Amino acid sequence: MEYILLIILGFFAGTIGSLVGLGGGIIIVPALLFLSAGSSLFTGINPQVAVGTSLIVIIFTGLSSTLTYMKKKMTDYKSGLIFFIGSGPGSIIGAYVNKEFNLASFSLWFGIFMIFVSIVLFLKDKIKPLNQSSSGIARTYTDEKGQVHTYSFQPVIGILIAFAVGFFGGLFGIGGGSLMVPAMIIFFVFPPHVAVATSMLIIFLSSITSSVTHIIFGNINWLYALALIPGAWYGGKAGALLNMRLESKTVVNLLRLVLILVGARLIYQGLL
Template sequence: MEWVLLMSIGLVAGTIGSLIGLGGGVIIVPAILYFGSMAMLLDLSPQQAVGTSLIIMIFTGLSSTLAYMKYKTVDYKSGWIFFIGSGPGGIAGAYVNRILNMESFQVYFGIFMIITALILMFRSKVKPLPAAGKGGIQRIFTEKNGQQLTYSFQPSQAILIAFLIGFLSGIFGIGGGSLLVPAMILLFAFPPHVAVATSMFIIFLSAIISSLTHVAFGHVVWLYALALIPGAWIGAKAGAYLNTKLKSKALVSLLRIILIIIGIRLIYQGLA
């Protein structure tokens, strides 16, 4: 029964995570802790849930990236630049994870996710950060209908933001996509489809670094990881396919709804 439940959690997390670029950790960590409290799974510590989740993020990120490669929506150059910040941030977050009161941080993080969702409601009124000047990177993406979208960013700004997101990812085991995708869309005007696909590529790279740190701390429950991986891998493929069928506006709307639901769940988890 435990294996069926874990595979189901992995499938749902992989599908939603790949579809919206979250990575799936925002589903896995609360689910493991919740079902553990209901005696349906082992009662893991937050650190074990985070460490195990980050192992799954490697496979979710890889599966999604391989799928998005076929649709040519992954911006590899930008992804590597963001990873320069998110990689070290993930290591720092993994270290802090050992000493923080996770219940309090779940509340704060849940509130932040809801605020992020509300900001996305007014994203048309938010002007992206300027990328003009020396060192600015400008990219062009062509939609299926032939429309060309331009987005740009300063590497220094991207690295700093990615470090902060990687830091939170290392603490909560969420992959970081719940913050990275809105940041890409709001601050740098990434097209939603490109933001999601590139986010999964960055999550794949960052999860390798963060998970190695948690492995060193003994935070990974390997039997649970093995049960979660198959569902997460299949779900990530399905989510990537569904992503190509949705319009950009629908994708952003779905992202807002998911962020609010997860934010409320995290607040509840922290106060319970």
């Protein structure tokens, strides 16, 4: 019974994660902790195991959705690889720091982090983008309607932001997309669909590096991971296909809603 629930959970997390560029960890981690606390079917799940198992699953969600986005030429590979220079080391450090959390403190800080990101997204139209630089990396993207979008960023600033993103991704087992997508949209004016697609590439690469640290620490429940992966793989494809059918504003609004709901639930759990 528990493995059927995990397959369904994996599909749901993969779909939501790929749709808004989060990787699915914000669904998997709190769900595993909730199931462990509320059901005798799930045992031995602490914050470290929930995060480590989530990151293993996110590797497959990231790969699945990235392959789907690649076919539509929505992924900015050059920017993604530059950001990974920062997010890779950051994810390893975050995974190492994760071992200091207990369940209550993890839930509380994870929830606060989610709410913070959602607030930043609400304020994004009032924040001046940091893309006005002749010496930065300029990129263009032509959407399906033929509209040309131009965006740019300073590599050093991008790498520093990506380092912070990778740190929180390894710390909370979320792949970092919850911060990378708004960062790309707010600071560098990435088109939302390109931000989501590129975020999934970064999530795929960063999850591999941070997973190695968790494997070394023994923070993986391999049976649960194997049950989650098939659903996450197909969910990643489904979310990517759904993303392509939605307006950019809808994608951002969905991202806000997911972050607020999960954040509020985690804060409540942490305070209890």
